[in-house]
Amino acid sequence: MAAMLAGKAVAAPLPSALPPYSAAYEPRTVDERGLWMQVDEAEKQLRASNLLIADPTLGAHVRRVLCRTVGEDRCGSVRLYLLELPGFNAAMMPNGAMLVHSGLLLRTRSEAELGAVLGHEFAHFELRHSLAGFARARSATDAIAWISVLGAASGANVGASVQLLAGAFFTFSRALEKQADLLGLQYLRASPYPAGAASEVWAHLLQEQAATALERKYKPNRGRAAGFFDSHPAPADRADYLRAAAGDDPGDAAVAGHRDGMAMVRLPLLMAQVKTGDFGGTAYLIDALAAQSGWTAELLFARAELYRQRGNPRDLATAAQLYADAIRAGPAPPEAHRGLGLALLRSGDAAGGRVALAEYLRLKPDAGDARLIASLVPEDKP
Amino acid sequence: MLRKLVAVAGVSLALASAVFAQEKTGTRPGFSLEAGSAIIVLVRPEISVGEQSTGGLFEPNADWTAQAREQIAAALQARQGALGNTVQPHDEGAGGDAGVAVQYARLFGSLAQSVMEYQFFPGNRLSTKKRRNSFDWSLGADIKKTFGNTGANYALFVYTHDEYGSAGRKMLQAAGLIASAFGVPVGVTSGVHHGYAGLVDLATGDLVWLNADLAMGGDVRTPEGASRRVQQLLEGFPGRSAPGAAGGVGR
Numbered sequence: 001m002a003a004m005l006a007g008k009a010v011a012a013p014l015p016s017a018l019p020p021y022s023a024a025y026e027p028r029t030v031d032e033r034g035l036w037m038q039v040d041e042a043e044k045q046l047r048a049s050n051l052l053i054a055d056p057t058l059g060a061h062v063r064r065v066l067c068r069t070v071g072e073d074r075c076g077s078v079r080l081y082l083l084e085l086p087g088f089n090a091a092m093m094p095n096g097a098m099l100v101h102s103g104l105l106l107r108t109r110s111e112a113e114l115g116a117v118l119g120h121e122f123a124h125f126e127l128r129h130s131l132a133g134f135a136r137a138r139s140a141t142d143a144i145a146w147i148s149v150l151g152a153a154s155g156a157n158v159g160a161s162v163q164l165l166a167g168a169f170f171t172f173s174r175a176l177e178k179q180a181d182l183l184g185l186q187y188l189r190a191s192p193y194p195a196g197a198a199s200e201v202w203a204h205l206l207q208e209q210a211a212t213a214l215e216r217k218y219k220p221n222r223g224r225a226a227g228f229f230d231s232h233p234a235p236a237d238r239a240d241y242l243r244a245a246a247g248d249d250p251g252d253a254a255v256a257g258h259r260d261g262m263a264m265v266r267l268p269l270l271m272a273q274v275k276t277g278d279f280g281g282t283a284y285l286i287d288a289l290a291a292q293s294g295w296t297a298e299l300l301f302a303r304a305e306l307y308r309q310r311g312n313p314r315d316l317a318t319a320a321q322l323y324a325d326a327i328r329a330g331p332a333p334p335e336a337h338r339g340l341g342l343a344l345l346r347s348g349d350a351a352g353g354r355v356a357l358a359e360y361l362r363l364k365p366d367a368g369d370a371r372l373i374a375s376l377v378p379e380d381k382p
Numbered sequence: 383m384l385r386k387l388v389a390v391a392g393v394s395l396a397l398a399s400a401v402f403a404q405e406k407t408g409t410r411p412g413f414s415l416e417a418g419s420a421i422i423v424l425v426r427p428e429i430s431v432g433e434q435s436t437g438g439l440f441e442p443n444a445d446w447t448a449q450a451r452e453q454i455a456a457a458l459q460a461r462q463g464a465l466g467n468t469v470q471p472h473d474e475g476a477g478g479d480a481g482v483a484v485q486y487a488r489l490f491g492s493l494a495q496s497v498m499e500y501q502f503f504p505g506n507r508l509s510t511k512k513r514r515n516s517f518d519w520s521l522g523a524d525i526k527k528t529f530g531n532t533g534a535n536y537a538l539f540v541y542t543h544d545e546y547g548s549a550g551r552k553m554l555q556a557a558g559l560i561a562s563a564f565g566v567p568v569g570v571t572s573g574v575h576h577g578y579a580g581l582v583d584l585a586t587g588d589l590v591w592l593n594a595d596l597a598m599g600g601d602v603r604t605p606e607g608a609s610r611r612v613q614q615l616l617e618g619f620p621g622r623s624a625p626g627a628a629g630g631v632g633r
Contacts (some may be wrong), residue, residue, distance in 0.1 A: 034442035048481030142439025
């Protein structure tokens with residue numbers, strides 16, 4: 001029933017069951033074989049990328065979530081590449097290589113949410129969307145080329161026609177995204193995860209964007225309508241149609257499973273997020289994590305780093321408190337003592353700052369910045 | 383964005399200059415390859431062959447690329463053999479360092495682009511590259527760790543990119559020509575044929591020779607064409623019987 005209602009609301013009707021899947025797909029047409037050749041080369045280069053996260057436990061965690069979402073028969077051929085990029089993104093190459101940005105791992109709050117995005121990307125692969133997108137781009141640029149030449153020859157103003165064609169191209173791209181969203185939802189329905197997680201992802205992204213906008217003092221984009229050049233539907237739109245199409249699908253979102261799977265990499269990913277310089281968005285993300293796990297030393301430390309980075313006098317005072325809280329909550333990373341020391345030094349508490357920095361050097365004598373920090377701590381006079 | 387789409391469509395209103403003033407070959411001053419002595423490791427060539435759509439998009443073609451890969455490798459082997467040099471293809475992954483080899487290929491690509499942009503094109507030459515007889519570019523001495531372990535003295539990098547104009551592109555070009563004949567300047571080019579090749583001294587990492595051409599001939603899908611293409615790619619290769627005056631940048 002829910003599927004029928006959704007089918008009316010959205011362009012592509014939902015199939016009642018997952019389409020049959022054939023493994024070991026080989027490209028068929030000239031276009032498709034050419035496309036695969038290109039991305040095979042790109043994948044070889046990707047294997048040499050220094051952005052790859054080598055952590056095997058994280059790789060196993062993401063693969064497990066993918067397999068639980070799309071099913072064992074589908075996930076087997078996927079090559080997963082986890083990239084240390086703090087943005088919210090993931091991508092699928094037409095040959096079955098999946099790229100997952102670390103920012104996505106940090107933002108998804110459960111295995112179900114991560115699975116929703118991975119399923120969406122896998123749907124692009126199953127539906128061969130790269131090929132369709134390429135064919136569409138070719139026909140659009142073909143037509144634009146003819147109109148430009150003939151327009152120039154006849155002296156006519158062709159701007160409006162070109163705009164129309166370009167608009168149709170982006171509309172097509174958004175339709176593909178919606179199709180992938182809906183097939184992704186089908187995977188979730190067939191999986192142990194609740195289908196409602198898909199819409200949560202977009203709702204949370206909107207909240208994060210609003211937090212960024214608020215801190216930067218600009219008007220938040222309500223994200224209701226897609227812009228002319230948008231390749232994806234607007235997040236609020238996605239949240240709405242995904243919520244409507246998900247219907248009632250109970251399941252365990254596996255919040256703890258995702259938290260444990262991320263344990264080894266959460267701190268470096270948080271540090272990368274802090275360095276994006278997005279105070280509002282980062283504070284929102286840290287708060288969201290704390291709402292799930294409570295204020296751990298790790299989260300207190302990340303929040304302290306965020307305040308110290310913004311660096312107003314009041315921020316430094318807040319940061320010093322948070323570092324102290326993190327050290328008290330324990331076990332805090334040695335860098336908490338460094339942060340405490342630097343925050344105190346800059347706040348004018350030289351003695352307290354030096355004590356904290358000396359503690360950092362004691363805990364981590366071979367740190368990369370050990371000599372730099374040591375220069376701030378004068379040698380004890382005998 | 384709209385402008386970008388039109389640019390992808392590949393239609394430029396009467397712009398075709400610049401390219402002609404470029405130099406094509408550079409050799410490091412004082413470098414000469416002693417005849418018949420060199421062992422040259424051939425880094426996996428970057429080859430892509432396809433069609434150019436009416437709108438100017440590259441449509442990669444797997445079969446053509448595979449043919450070109452085979453033909454160019456054979457032609458390179460034959461040509462270097464005639465010079466008395468030994469060419470051995472780099473065995474990817476044998477040393478477990480396929481990743482580093484790929485990164486060196488990318489680094490060479492950037493270096494070659496820089497040479498083309500900042501040295502071969504006189505109007506754009508960097509101050510440090512303006513000295514007479516200067517050709518000072520390097521990939522760093524560490525390169526021998528990756529490519530020198532089989533006793534090779536030099537690494538040869540080869541890149542070709544071919545887009546053959548589709549029937550539609552040729553018709554568009556004809557329409558552009560007709561429009562131009564009636565006094566409306568519409569420039570539509572059909573086909574793209576780029577290529578460059580470079581030799582790196584594995585002892586120092588220095589780029590000792592580079593040859594680049596933005597309008598190459600020879601249909602790389604056939605043995606004869608590939609042989610002609612390799613001849614063009616290796617134009618000015620230091621091992622030739624008459625290497626000319628050592629050093630400097632020549633045409």
